[in-house]
Each structure stands twice: as C-alpha cells, then as structure tokens.
Amino acid sequence: MATVSFKQVQKAYGRVKVIHGIEFEIADGEFVVLVGPSGCGKSTLLRMLAGLEEISGGEIAIDGTVVNDLESKDRDIAMVFQSYALYPHMTVRENMGFSLRLRRADAGVMAERVASAARILNLDPLLDRYPRELSGGQRQRVAMGRAIVRDPKVFLFDEPLSNLDAKLRVAMRAEIKALHQRLKTTTVYVTHDQIEAMTMADRIVVMHDGIVEQIGTPLELFDRPGNLFVAQFIGSPAMNVFEGQVRGGAVEALGARWPLAMPGGRPMGRDGQAVHYGVRPTDLVLAPQGIPARVVVVEPTGAETELLLEVGGEQLVVVMHGRTEAQPDDVVHLAMDAAHAHVFDGASGARLS
Numbered sequence: 001m002a003t004v005s006f007k008q009v010q011k012a013y014g015r016v017k018v019i020h021g022i023e024f025e026i027a028d029g030e031f032v033v034l035v036g037p038s039g040c041g042k043s044t045l046l047r048m049l050a051g052l053e054e055i056s057g058g059e060i061a062i063d064g065t066v067v068n069d070l071e072s073k074d075r076d077i078a079m080v081f082q083s084y085a086l087y088p089h090m091t092v093r094e095n096m097g098f099s100l101r102l103r104r105a106d107a108g109v110m111a112e113r114v115a116s117a118a119r120i121l122n123l124d125p126l127l128d129r130y131p132r133e134l135s136g137g138q139r140q141r142v143a144m145g146r147a148i149v150r151d152p153k154v155f156l157f158d159e160p161l162s163n164l165d166a167k168l169r170v171a172m173r174a175e176i177k178a179l180h181q182r183l184k185t186t187t188v189y190v191t192h193d194q195i196e197a198m199t200m201a202d203r204i205v206v207m208h209d210g211i212v213e214q215i216g217t218p219l220e221l222f223d224r225p226g227n228l229f230v231a232q233f234i235g236s237p238a239m240n241v242f243e244g245q246v247r248g249g250a251v252e253a254l255g256a257r258w259p260l261a262m263p264g265g266r267p268m269g270r271d272g273q274a275v276h277y278g279v280r281p282t283d284l285v286l287a288p289q290g291i292p293a294r295v296v297v298v299e300p301t302g303a304e305t306e307l308l309l310e311v312g313g314e315q316l317v318v319v320m321h322g323r324t325e326a327q328p329d330d331v332v333h334l335a336m337d338a339a340h341a342h343v344f345d346g347a348s349g350a351r352l353s
Contacts (some may be wrong), residue, residue, distance in 0.1 A: 002063035002076075002153035002186050003028050004049065010057035011044055011210075018044055020210045021058065031180050031187045035197040036207035036233070042190045043158055045207075049188065050079050050156050063153055078147035079156040082163060084139045086131040086146075092118075093127040096145045110149075117148040120179065137168045144179065155180075157189040161196065173199055194234055198222070206230050228349035231278050231342055237306070240316045241278045243346065246270060251277045251343065254312025256291040259338035268353075274346030279336055281306070281319040286326070287335035295330045309334070 004026040011019035019041045026032045034042040047053040049060055051072030059066050067075050078099075086095050093114055100110040118124050121141045131139055140160055147155055157176070161169045177200050180187050191197055197204045198218040206213045206221065206229075214226040225231035231239050244253025246269040251258045258277055260268050269275055293309040293316065300306075300323060307318040307326065311334070318334070326332055343352045 003061075004154060004186060004188065005061045006045070006049075006058070007061070008058035009045070009048065009055060009060060011041070011048060011053065012056045017056075018210050019048075019056075022207075022210075022212055023058075024205060024212060024215055026186060026188065029184045029186055031177075031189065031200065031202045032205060033189045033191060033197040033201035033203075034205045034207060035191055035194055036213075038192055040207040041210040042192075042207050046156055046158055046188060046190045049154075050077055051075050076153040077156055078150045078152040078154075079158065080140075080143050080147050080160045082159045084131070084143045084163075086139060086142060088131050091128050091130055092123060092134070092142050092145075095131070095142055096123075096149050099146065099150050113149045113151070114145075117145040120148065120182065121145050121175075136164050137172060140164065140172060141175070144176070148179075148183070153186065155185050155187040157187065159191055160189075161191075161193075169196075176200065195236055198234070204234075206233060208233075224351070225342065226351050228276055228278075228344045231344065231351075235280060237281045237317045237319060239278045239280050239342065240284070241276050241344075242314050242316075244275055244277045246273045246275055246343075251275060251341075253277055254291075254314055256312065258291075258341065259336065260341055260343065261338040268343055269345075275352065276344040276346060276349065278342035278344065279340060280342075281317040283340035284316070284318045284334050284336050286318070286320065286324070286332050288333065290333040290335040293332055293334050295326050295328050295332060297328065298324065298326060307332075 006022050006024055008021045008023055009019060010021055034045060036042050044053060048055050055068050059068060062075060096117060097110045097114045118127055121144060123141055123145055126138060161172050164172060173196060201218055203215060203217055204221055205215050208229050214221060214230045221230060221234045225234060232241055242253050244251040250260055262268055293311045295307060296310050297308040305320050305324050309316050309318060345352060
C-alpha cells in the first residue's frame with residue numbers, strides 16, 4: 001500500500017491546457033474516486049499517475065517518491081481498463097499470470113498468486129477458458145485478477161464498468177468495494193457516473209474543466225456541495241436549482257417565497273442579492289398547503305413515485321416514498337424544511353453559509 005500525492009499537476013497538449021494545477025493527497029489504503037463529466041480531465045490525470053501520459057508541470061508522488069520520470073512498469077501500480085485488455089489467445093490463468101511471467105517470477109509463486117486471486121474473485125472454474133468464452137462481467141473480473149496478482153502499491157481503475165449492463169454494473173460495484181475492503185490497497189477509480197462514485201468512494205474528487213471543484217466524503221458532497229456545479233452534479237435525480245432573490249429572510253423565486261435556514265440567527269445573504277436556490281427532489285413533500293405546482297408527469301417505480309411538476313414556468317422534480325393519487329394537470333402544494341435549502345451566490349456560484 002502507498003500514499004499518492006499530486007502537487008500543482010498540469011497537462012497541456014501544445015497550447016491547449018487540460019489540467020490546471022491540481023493538488024491533493026490520497027491516504028494509504030484509501031479508495032478515492034475521480035468523477036466529473038466527459039472531458040473534465042479525470043482520465044488524463046489517472047493516465048499521468050500510471051505513467052501513460054507525460055506530466056507538463058508539477059509533481060506526482062507514490063509512497064513519497066516522485067514518479068514524474070519513472071516508466072510505467074517501475075511505478076508499482078496495476079491498472080484495470082474499460083476495455084478489459086485481455087489477450088484472446090491466452091487462457092484466464094495465462095492472462096492473470098502474464099505480468100509475473102514477464103518478470104520471470106518463479107513458477108510456484110506465479111501459480112500460488114493466480115490461484116489466490118481466482119479464489120477471491122470466484123474465477124476457479126474459469127481458469128482454463130479463453131476470453132471469448134466469458135461474459136462481460138467475467139472478463140472484468142479476470143482483468144481485476146490480473147491486477148491483484150501483481151500485488152501493486154496502487155490500483156488504478158479507468159471506467160471499468162462502462163461496458164456492462166445496468167444490473168451487472170450494480171453487482172460489480174459491490175465486488176470492487178468488497179475487494180478493496182479485503183485487500184486494503186490504495187485505489188484510484190475514474191468514472192463519469194456519480195452513483196458509482198457515491199456508493200464506492202471513501203472520498204470523491206469532483207473535477208470540471210481540468211480543475212478540482214470539491215473533495216470530500218460522499219455524504220459531505222451530497223449534504224453541503226461547495227458550489228453550484230457540485231450541487232447539480234452530485235445526486236440522482238439531480239438537485240432542483242432555480243434563480244431568485246433574497247428578500248426578508250426567504251428567497252423569492254418562481255412566484256413564491258422559499259424558506260431559508262439562518263445559521264446561528266444570522267441572515268443568509270443580503271436583501272436583494274441574486275442567488276441560485278437549490279432543493280433536492282427528496283426534500284420536497286406534498287402538503288395540504290404551500291407552494292402551488294401543476295403536475296406534468298407521474299412516474300411510479302413501486303416503492304417511490306417521481307413527479308415532474310411545473311412551478312412559475314419552470315419544472316421541478318419531486319421524489320416521494322410510496323404512491324400518489326395525483327394525475328397530470330392536477331394542482332398540488334409543496335412544502336419543505338428550511339434546513340434542506342441550498343443557496344448559492346448568483347454571480348460566483350459559491351455556496352452561501
């Protein structure tokens with residue numbers, strides 16, 4: 001296991017900068033997820049850590065050793081790719097042991113490590129099959145087994161579940177998390193899927209346009225997003241956000257007054273200040289009285305019901321437990337606890353507190 005640190009790391013392709021001075025540290029044994037939209041630089045940052053991309057500026061260190069000029073094979077990392085990258089002419093056993101064979105490892109050691117990894121990943125019955133004889137989930141487990149066999153200081157995962165169907169992705173998320181809990185190896189995982197990030201990470205690094213927007217535990221980011229981008233990116237369904245103005249201890253928006261919780265009795269924002277007001281779909285409830293809303297769509301999913309509502313010309317989403325008798329074009333009323341409001345400065349997008 002090892003620590004990983006990024007110090008003012010930059011990446012440019014010619015005159016185009018894609019990573020802008022990123023700096024953070026990953027603790028020994030920590031599972032950190034880099035998340036963000038496509039093109040935000042998360043895979044580029046991972047590839048620089050792996051030694052597959054040159055670093056334009058700054059330092060990357062593994063276990064205290066700067067690795068900027070080290071070859072990928074000398075960094076003691078193992079990477080699992082989206083495409084599995086298995087050799088089609090080799091069996092599962094041969095694929096898993098290939099890196100050790102390149103190192104000219106003892107045959108007994110190689111057989112023992114492959115057998116141990118196969119037991120961990122339930123691959124014992126598949127060791128003599130070829131990749132073409134495996135399902136997508138089985139191939140991904142083989143790719144993970146190949147990484148385990150190397151016994152690296154750091155595991156790197158680059159969107160490993162993107163090629164799997166929805167049900168299998170859920171199962172593989174649990175497998176990867178359980179694997180980390182068992183091996184305790186420092187892990188850096190890249191995904192654009194914030195549900196993967198929320199369910200797997202010890203800490204999440206939210207990236208956007210080559211910078212780090214916020215770092216924190218999944219619940220820290222969900223409960224107290226530091227800016228408008230993080231608020232709208234973390235959470236599914238996404239947070240409802242609309243523009244308004246602070247007036248007399250509330251926010252006037254969409255033709256209604258929305259409540260504010262005043263920290264320690266101090267006012268949040270100043271009267272007349274333009275803000276973005278956010279509320280998560282699960283924090284809005286239907287009530288006998290409150291803010292009127294017109295029902296647009298009702299989507300029952302069994303245990304929950306998702307409502308698409310129109311308020312003041314904008315659409316909001318409400319997720320309620322159980323079922324509802326509301327139908328399209330009905331008028332319902334919304335209420336919420338002021339403590340669940342998220343308010344961001346209208347100009348900078350920074351959270352008001």
